[in-house]
Amino acid sequence: MSLTLTRADVAGVAERSIHATLGGSVADLAALVHPHAVNREAITEPPATRGVGPLAFHATGEWLRAAFSDLVWTTESDVVEDDLVVTYGTLSGRQTGEFVVWTPDGTVDRAFVPTGKSFTVRQAHFQRIADGLVIEHWAVRDDQGMAIQLGWIPPTPGFLFRCHQATKRARAAARVAV
Template identity: 65%
Template sequence: MPDVAERAIHLMMAGTLDDLREVVHPGATNREAVAEPPACRGTGPEAFWATALWLRTGFSELAFTVDESVVERDLVVTYGRMSGRQTGDFVVWTAAGAVERAFAPTGRRFEVRHAHFQRVRDGLVVEHWAVRDDQSMAMQLGWLPPSPLYLARCARATRRARRAASASPSVPAAAAAPATTRPA
């Protein structure tokens, strides 16, 4: 069971939709999708794939190192470190499905602790949620504390993402709005 959960996490970083279909149940839900593009909020491998694309649009060189996995009945808890480099706009969404803000690319690397909780039934992930150290990630990427220049770059990135979302609502704004890779 931990193999399926760990594989699902690794596939989010570098797998394909077909790969996700092998480990994610058609009715699987991701509780974390509330701040993600609307396409991520559905169920099944397609929604998980939309989350993977959303992450990959903002970050390159994504990796997850598993430090420990614990199994209790149908629940697998995977604790480890996620790392990557911010090379694109990272767009955060409201619960209503609108672009809330975008963090302009900084070109910086990050490595933060994550704990992922996944329910596994019949060899497939049926539910996911996580606890992440988003504040450390924001500090490592230079989002916090923001400089006046970085705030201006984020305002432009947010406008780009909002225009892209209104022009093509079915495409995640982060994917529709190419970003520069200038450091902050």
């Protein structure tokens, strides 16, 4: 933790970066995210999110916003230890677009068609802060709870078929984008 920043300052940077990722601009993220910052969760996200810095963090937000409307992060508590901030809270939203999950090698794994349903799940975001900016991010999320609330599980045969079709479309679109 920088000597000039208080624990509250460092926690504020971490929390604002979550909000900026969900709904901010690249400029908003540039004020909060180090140019060499890495998001350790990008392994199942689109290739554009796997870079470093504000552009990669913004790409994560674009990916989430393409699938979910009304995204809201609510912090319940922050824990600061040296340069590490753990921000615990809830994420809520509504699935209004296809949610595409990617493989570690950067290809489309599967797509979940929109259900129009809402979710609220607990998450913990771990962020290292360097020079007053986020330099590293990883998270623990309740993805199963989200999937249940969105109606992905247990799947119906019709839902599985629509997801299969969406996955084929997403794979074709990814091939064209390369």
